[in-house]
Amino acid sequence: MxxxxxxxxxxxxxxxxxxxxxxxxxxxxxxxxxxxxxxxxxxxxxxxxxxxxxxxxxxxxxxxEPGDETDGPPIHGxxxxxxxxxxxxxxxxxxxxxxxxxxxxxxxALAADRVKIDVIGEQFAWRMQYPDVDVESGDLRVPVDRQVELSIRASDVIHSFWVPAMRVKQDAVPGITTDLVFTPDKVGNYEVICAELCGAGHGVMRTRAIVMEPGAYEEWLSAARAKVEADAQATPAPNDTDTPEG
Ligand SMILES: [Cu+2]
Missing domain, CATH: 1.10.287 (Helix Hairpins)
Structure with a gap:
């Protein structure tokens, strides 16, 4: 033995x-x-x-033993x-x-200084929205060593937001909002994968979680914010175009 x-x-x-x-x-x-x-x-x-x-x-x-056809001894527990x-x-x-x-x-357990990001799953991509600054991104960009709270929604069918490096996964369900919390502690690029069979493009429903130094994150966020503002100025609001001249 x-x-x-x-x-x-x-x-x-x-x-x-x-x-x-x-x-x-x-x-x-x-x-x-x-x-x-x-x-x-x-x-x-x-x-x-x-x-x-x-x-x-x-x-x-x-x-x-070879040729032994007898029963074993009876056992009663x-x-x-x-x-x-x-x-x-x-x-x-x-x-x-x-x-x-x-x-x-x-x-x-939620940290007071956490970063809040809205995530929308749709066939077949993820959209990350930074609500405080009205910025949208296809990558999940987050600062290192700060807790991230995701509010996850789905616009068509059920998806599942999975970041293997963070060991967290959460369903994205049409009609409700689900939450996911994690605290990245290492700068780098990590995979984000849809873990719920959601249609023909399910296998390519992937993006990156980019964990950045806090300074680089703030820089990216303000650059993205500046671009949103520049785009808004370049495109006249509908009222301006509708108003007849003179
Ligand atoms: Cu999906």
Missing amino acids: ALIALVVGAITVGQALLIDWLPERAGEEAARIDALLWFLFWVSAVIFVLVTVVLVYAVWAFRA NTRLEVIWTIIPAVLLAVVVVLAIVVLEENE
Whole structure:
């Protein structure tokens, strides 16, 4: 049994450590999500190794002799064993539930200085609107080390806004507004992916989350704002064109 445990244990631990399972991480919440994931993984790994070792050992040790057609001895349960294998999973489950609630509470706690951005999902693109300055962008540009709160809507069918590097995902549902909170902690470009099959162009419904230094972000925002104002001046308001000369 020790030999089987060694082999199964080595394969399980090797798979966990040698393969790079998770995408790049770039958010504060992502660290907590990953910690929870790895806790679940290691608990599951121990149970997997225990069950597999007993299973493989039992198949080999209690195999029937060739030509043996008899039934095995009748077994009528084992109260002590049944109590143990009920209590241990129940306690484990309770621990996981409590940890998950703690992580969820921490990840969804709103910071006072958060950046608020409206996101609209439509077949097959994302539109980001910066409400305070009336700017719209196809990329999600955010400053580093500041919490971002997205208000997500959909204009046609259900989409899902997913930023793997932040470990957050939220449905965009026509008729309602959903929220998503994350705090980027690393400057860089990260993928934004639609994670809900939404039509023929679903596979290309992708854009970038661009995490910028705060100064660069402010510069981009004021440049975008200036462009909006310049465009508004270049296009006369409808009233001006309708008014007859003289
Ligand atoms: Cu979509």
